[in-house]
Structure formats: C-alpha cells, structure tokens
Amino acid sequence: KAGVTQTPRYLIKTRGQQVTLSCSPISGHRSVSWYQQTPGQGLQFLFEYFSETQRNKGNFPGRFSGRQFSNSRSEMNVSTLELGDSALYLCASSYSLAGGPRTDTQYFGPGTRLTVL
C-alpha cells in the first residue's frame, strides 16, 4: 500500500495570507489527524477527522481549520498567517473504528514545511 502523502512538501507564505495543506491517507484508513511541530512547542495535536466529521480538536485558534472528504482525503487551512505558524505540519492516518478507546497505529506522512515571512 502507498503511504500517507502530503502536498505540498514545502511552502513559503507571507503574514496575513492563508494556506491550504492536503493529506491523502493510506487506502482504507478513515481517520486523519493533523499535528504541528515547532522547535519551541514540539509536536502538538491540531484536530482529527473521521468519516468527514471532526472527532477531536486541540487547543489552536479558529484560524486553523480542516475538513475531510468522502474519500478520506483531508485538507487543513490556516487563515491570516502569523510568523509563529511557521512549522512542520504532519498528517497521520489510521484505520480506526467508529468509537471506543483507540489502539490503532497512526501512520505519518512526510509533512509540509511551512515558512511564514
């Protein structure tokens, strides 16, 4: 099976702009999660989508949003970019069931490195 793919791999934007990142999960995986990685804050959970619905959300401002399509592909949008949004954005997919405690492994993509100037 092909792994998790993320596009684009690198992105440079200026403050105030908005950006959309894309993630294609492993075939058959219905859960897609997004994480932000920065040197200062480390790896932080943004949100998770399952069957086109947001199932979990981290502590990020409303400028960060996402969605999932019927084919499980997911997009993440950041509006009104700030310098502090510069980070590696990682997407992860897992098989996941509809509910209950999770034990499934999450498979990560290579990430999108966003630089905000």
Added chain:
Amino acid sequence: SQQGEEDPQALSIQEGENATMNCSYKTSINNLQWYRQNSGRGLVHLILIRSNEREKHSGRLRVTLDTSKKSSSLLITASRAADTASYFCATLRNAGGGNKLTFGTGTQLKVEL
C-alpha cells in the same frame, strides 16, 4: 502542551552500545507509542504498548511500561549509525474514541561510528 517529558534530551553513544530513553506522562492512558523522526521528516511508528502490558519487544527494541509510575522506557540494543534520529513517546488517553496523541519532548540520539 506536551504531556510528557523525555529523558535524556540528547544521547550520544558508540555503535554497538545500547541506548535507553525514558518517558514520563501525567494522565491515565490507553496505550503508549514510540516514534522515530529523522531530520525533521515524518514520524515512523516503532512500537505500541497497551496500558495492561508491562514489556514488549520488537527486533532490537524493548519497551517497558510502568503505569503506577506513569513512565516508559525504550531500549535500543546493539545500536547502529542508522539509529541516529529523534525518538518520541506518545500517549493515547481514554478519551472515549478518537486518535489524539500527546507527544513527549523527544530524545535526540546520535550513534557514532
């Protein structure tokens, strides 16, 4: 915010030696996972240990979990230069569904020839 702390923050060893990394966390968990990351790339899943397990092996990896102390350790035996990477523990809480992983701060491992 990070739930856990990893110790040490950085570790430098010679090829062939064993490397031990420790992870502490704060809340009850469903499982704990270890990941490896090479030079700011994506994370690679190494091993998962459930809250009712105490030890697990996978190849040269051995993971232990002590839920009473809220801690875990990752042992890499007979290390190789290719093991040079950052290692993160991540916990999954009993949050009633969902895949929110909370990551530790990571240990940077350098294996020298």
